Amino acid sequence: MGPAGRAPSFASLAVGDEVVRGEVADTNGARLARWASESGLRPGPRATVGDDERDIARALRFLLRLAEVVAVIGGLGPTPDDVTREGVARALGLPLAERPELRRALARLYSRRGMELTSAQLRQASLPLGAVPIENRVGTAPGFWLQAPPRAEGGPGRYVIVLPGPPRELAPMEADVRALFRAWFPEVRPPVERRLQVAGYGESLIAERVARALGAGAAAPGLRLAAEYAAAGVTFATYLRAGAVEVRISGPPEAEAAVAQAAQAAEAALAPWVFSHDEPGLAPAIAKAASARRVKVAVAESCTAGLVGAALASVPGASDWFRGGVLAYVDDAKRDLLGVPADVLRSFGAVSAEAAEAMAQGASRALGADLAVSVTCFAGPAGGTPQDPVGTVYLGWADGARTGHVRRVYHGPRDAVRERAAWEALVVLWARLHGLDPEGSAHAARRAAGPS
Amino acid sequence: MGPAGRAPSFASLAVGDEVVRGEVADTNGARLARWASESGLRPGPRATVGDDERDIARALRFLLRLAEVVAVIGGLGPTPDDVTREGVARALGLPLAERPELRRALARLYSRRGMELTSAQLRQASLPLGAVPIENRVGTAPGFWLQAPPRAEGGPGRYVIVLPGPPRELAPMEADVRALFRAWFPEVRPPVERRLQVAGYGESLIAERVARALGAGAAAPGLRLAAEYAAAGVTFATYLRAGAVEVRISGPPEAEAAVAQAAQAAEAALAPWVFSHDEPGLAPAIAKAASARRVKVAVAESCTAGLVGAALASVPGASDWFRGGVLAYVDDAKRDLLGVPADVLRSFGAVSAEAAEAMAQGASRALGADLAVSVTCFAGPAGGTPQDPVGTVYLGWADGARTGHVRRVYHGPRDAVRERAAWEALVVLWARLHGLDPEGSAHAARRAAGPS
Structure with missing residues (x-):
């Protein structure tokens, strides 16, 4: 345990051949470091090793010399290359022992899935002696934690917490992990x-x-x-x-x-x-505002082709306020499904303020929405004009009888331009839901300073 | 040097407080591992430490015991927290020495930028004795490499290569690094x-x-x-x-x-x-097939709300074959924009084989497409029926006069179900472009074995 008043140090070890080979990015280490630092621990070294029992043991012993808490992540599954249990047991000089309660839980789980419980899968019921299981609500392999025994590297009393690698299994364990940090270091207050x-x-x-x-x-x-x-x-x-x-x-x-x-x-x-304050992402904020104000929302997308709609629909219960949209990728669709006048497309082009505003009006009409946003842009790599080069985005909005647009120019490859454009469409929606000018005062300042 | 016929082992050490705290994801380790393995080296452990001279030295010595080549990445800049040069020198027991040619290069660089060359910046001209600089074409701090001296950890002859952390500085060094790997291990051929x-x-x-x-x-x-x-x-x-x-x-x-x-x-x-063969992702393959066969494609999305369209439009030049789609999130939109009969929605519900097929037909009609795919599902967390629980997805297709559908049940949170459904929609499109049954023989086998 850390001396009173000093933040206990934290280290993590990611296990997996696919991580070591660079085929899978290790996002777990950063995630754990965040949980630790928000709990008042001080994140320190991280290491990554392949699915090798001796390498796992060696790296864990190395990290136990440097940190009071070491998280080991990944390699807990049933396949023969999952050897984290063995590596942790070896590092701490502890035997593995099958836990009857874990065996029963596994048997129930596999029988529910109509699968046989093989000896390979049973390995998941064995933990180093003295380990406390941590429930896995999504996958089959439980996590566990234990305190290093006397004579372990780094001295006794250090904590080892072992967690599954798949992010969808790890994420639901956040509350358990934070509760353990609090229980281990009751005197530590988070920043x-x-x-x-x-x-x-x-x-x-x-x-x-x-x-x-x-x-x-x-x-x-x-x-x-x-x-x-x-x-x-x-x-x-x-x-x-x-x-x-x-x-x-x-x-x-x-x-x-x-x-x-x-x-x-x-x-x-x-x-x-x-x-x-705490919830990032504009989509949930848009959902709240639209629900509260009973505003029905629709989208009309060209270059983003669904990124805006997909972001809005990621909020559970979106059907209360999100009606849908039109992906008018080609000009015909802008004309036929959104009613963009043919002469607007001819005179100004499909990437123009005029087309963007007409698209938003069309989406509002076609979907019976109170507020619609549209996106049309030159995402690249080809296209663009001297006035509106690749990266130029027009976002239109229609809001009852009022319409408007903003113009942005983004740099970067095709998908970066599309992503930025979709984010900006959310800003436009949020602004209009609050009666604000979607330009924002900062954008206005930037425009006054010269072309973006 | 590795014994002939055996791949030399490779390890890496990322340095940086912001990486340790989890504020910046370490993508450099994976990148270096890829360069190494494509050069015939065998990627092994990775570690991450903060900007601390002793931690850097300790971790480098640890990795030198495990690998014949260790890359150290980050912490080479001019600010006081950049101490990688010092940490490497300490680990290898070598003094730092200012290099006149690096001093001259820095002086030129800073004078070109109209900046003063301070003593802090001059630190970038000092390298451990015997190190060979690697030019930084983007930033100010050069990289370097050296062979561990006799009596270094892990034995003499091991290679340490030190590289800048910002990816835009590191990426341009790829050719230099690969050339070094070849020069150090001329007998090693890549797998x-x-x-x-x-x-x-x-x-x-x-x-x-x-x-x-x-x-x-x-x-x-x-x-x-x-x-x-x-x-x-x-x-x-x-x-x-x-x-x-x-x-x-x-x-x-x-x-x-x-x-x-x-x-x-x-x-x-x-x-x-x-x-x-080499290009992953179905969207480019769909683009190739649709262009070659002059097939115009459209989508009708409910729960995915744009994920399918956005994936298709990520391919440059998609307007040659992708016409767009309808995001029919609410039932009204399925009826009004896609012509799904009201009694289909009433009798079977919006998440049904019948609705999915009618949606695909509607999209094909509305957008003048030769081939359309539709997605409708219970993404959760609420919704579903006893027959079609949360996670049930119906994908419809319409292809000239023929229509059909597939049913899938996915597990996981809302966005995971939506993502899997969108991927499956791409499979359906690709299959129909090639005259295949979208079930795939494997899916057929799985269905024969029981419910998924």
């Missing part, structure tokens, strides 16, 4: 953090506004916040998250009041574009 | 590999078919391939990749003929469902 989810501005402008709101001249390297924040250890950072910007304002456990005050000041500086 | 991209079957059935085609009874653990493959060292593996299954058949450099023969046998066993 204080407040989050703001912000739409309608670029990340650097948001950082600048927050820096100013907290008393610094600008968001330059080495920036100094106002004395009351600096003295309390308050800092902030911005992250691109789920198509918007997340501002995190944090400080040590005892700085709760200063962090809250700083978050308030930052939110005031960013109003009215803070769409949520 | 031989053939790939097959397969649709329409589940991963385990594909593994089974390949195992049989290569002379093994089944894809069971410890499987033995036919003698001619086993003797040549041919192996295979399957991966889920971009919504389909990738089969990789590989062997040592001298097994080229055996690998080619095995790939042919596997392809014959999987015909006609091999849609590509």
